[in-house]
Amino acid sequence: MAANMYRVGDYVFFENSSSNPYLIRRIEELNKTASGNVEAKVVCFYRRRDISHSLIQLADKHARDLEEENESPSEAELTDKQKHQLRHRELFLSRQYESLPATHIRGKCSVALLNETEAVLSYLDKEDTFFYSLVYDPTQKTLLADKGEIRVGPRFQADVPDMLQEGESDERDQLKLEEKLWHPECPLSSKQIDQFLVVARAVGTFARALDCSSSVRQPSLHMSAAAASRDITLFHAMDTLHCHGYDLSSALSVLVPAGGPVLCRDEMEEWSASEAAMFEEALEKYGKDFNDIRQDFLPWKSLTSIIEYYYMWKTTDRYVQQKRLKAAEAESKLKQVYIPTYNKPNPNQISVTNGKMATVNGAGPGGYHAAGGGRACESCYSMQSAQWYSWGPPNMQCRLCVSCWMYWKKYGGLKMPSRAEGPEEKTPPSPVPNEPRSRGHGPRQSSHMVPVRNSGSPKSSTKTKQAFLLQATRLTKLARHMCRDIIRLRRSARRPFVPINCGAIKAECKSSFNS
Incomplete structure (x- = not known):
């Protein structure tokens, strides 16, 4: 019951898509609509995958500056896996609000301002824990440091003077350090002081009646008297008393000089x-x-x-x-x-049907072999899982195990970089349109094919996704020439995810060598 009870101030996961990662939000209000549904007004948090590459570079620079200033352990001391997963824990606060149906809540999480005195690895040790240090403006596309950041370091500390030794005198001029504004042992009684303050308020009210701009802002006598009773008038009256040695007659003459009554106005009256x-x-x-x-x-x-x-x-x-x-x-x-626990099957969930894998709604990628012949998990490379989920575009036919799927939903990334994406994944892999076919087979079917980034093609530089080709090794090239009857290149290239019979290739090569 307590786990399913959500209150204002809770950080929660929201699901807006069955295949995308959860949204992370903070509940500000819970409102009941006219139709009886509950809507949550929430503050938005963004992940690294949600912002531009230029802003990510700015965020990394901010992190490096903090490390250098606070002398904390550098990120270089972390393993590649820890660096990879730590990026999934970083969020960016925004001032943006939105309203979402409360039924889309999928659980609680924890979001905290980055503690610069704490090791960053502590965030990896806690489940469903995130941190932020920068504020993202989705309209202006800017990243700024949060106003509430912990200011630790020599730039923010006060310079404390050395302690005086016994018998050592303070050489500072005390008259320059302070100014007396009121003498508590003045010769005037409390009644006389109060009477003088009443006179000062009356003068202030009269001064506002004579001032044209004040008459517009304070159209009634009652409002003018209220304005004249504010602190600015009383402070002026008490300063006048102190400056004239608490002589009432001398102070009264200053309240109403030759030019007319003195008008003292504060910010409340200066603003329209x-x-x-x-x-x-x-x-x-x-x-x-x-x-x-x-x-x-x-x-x-x-x-x-x-x-x-x-x-x-x-x-x-x-x-x-x-x-x-x-x-x-x-x-x-x-x-x-x-909010009850959501237990409906996910459309990306893959079920076993007739020895093959298919999504629960029948619309997803097929062709997975159930008995160990299917593709391994795209993140942890495991071949065993109680349940599988399709991941990425259908033509890529990638899948995730249960553990990696939940990691993807919560943290917006994979435990380890996907082989279809490379070391820095941002979104699920998608095919590059109009890209020429690679010479060879699929990226997972031949152990003699090495993925290489294709950064030299002028066509690839204009695309939003970076293309890659498969570079054949010498052994693969040799096998192509010696086994032309077994490996039909055109047919295999059109069916990149069908396994190649490596045993037949070895037998053909062996017979060719023997002959």
Whole structure:
């Protein structure tokens, strides 16, 4: 029951396709629709396979910079398999939200901000555990460091001065280090100070009535008085008292100089109604990420101004009203939802029928031999599995065992690089259209064929998938000439996945040598 109960804040696997890897999302809200179904509003995480090659290079550079700065073990010390699998654990956070049916949830996982003080191998030791350190913007196609990263290293540490020895005096000028703003033992009583502050508020209200711009923003006397009662007016009044030696008559004359009453305004009054509305919209989207608020909504405001406005905004009735509305909305939302374990057969699942392999829906690749004659698992190369799953394009006729299939679904890659793809797989192998046929047989049927990347062809440079050809060894070339009746090249090339009778070839070669 607990494993199938999903709550707000959980990291979960979502399935949007039977053949593609799971999506990784964080649940932000659970809403019940008018039709009675439950939808989850989620934050999106992206895998390395989901972003461009140029951004992957940027992410690798960021990782190398962190290793050099923190003096952590280099990735070069990891084995090739560990490096390969560790890339499957890396995610990229995004600010993108989407709504998905809750019935597509396939289980829980764990996503954490990369701990730069912890060994990266610790993430491989935990099941269904992922990490991230960069934020991906799918619209702008950018990668940036997360604002919440752990800042460890000499660049972020304070320089602590040496401890003074006994009898050693501090040579710093204390007058330059601090400034006294108020004397608690002043000659004025608390009642006199309060009376002076009331006068300062009254002067502030009168000053707003005389100011044209303030009259537009504060159309009523009540709003003007409320604005004059804010901290900026009180701070000015107390500073005036302190600067004039707590002499009330002298301080009063400064509140109303010859030019008219002094008007003190803070950020709440400097912002227009439209700017305030934009700020609330940005706060709803980004939270307290003031850099993004400034960049996308209020670029003409300084960061200091936005932060100051936020803390003043939190003291207003507007903030209280929005807080009440959000609390009411939260009560109407679901706190948790129960999703039964998904146990329907996957369309990619291969079943045994009449000695051959076929997919459960009958539409997938056939031609697999059940009694050990089929292709091995494309990842771990095992020939034995309780269940097989078709993987990749149907014409490639690749398959995965149960263990590698679940690894593919959860981590978006294979335990070891596929032989059909090479060392750095990104998506399932697909045939290259219009590519000339290779001279020889399929990549798995002859032990004398060596796959070689075809990077010299001008045609291959224009394709999205990198092509490869099969280069024959000398022994294979010799066998072709000596066994022309057994190996019919044209027929074998058209049927690359049909095994060649190696025993007959050896017998023919032996008889030719003896004769």
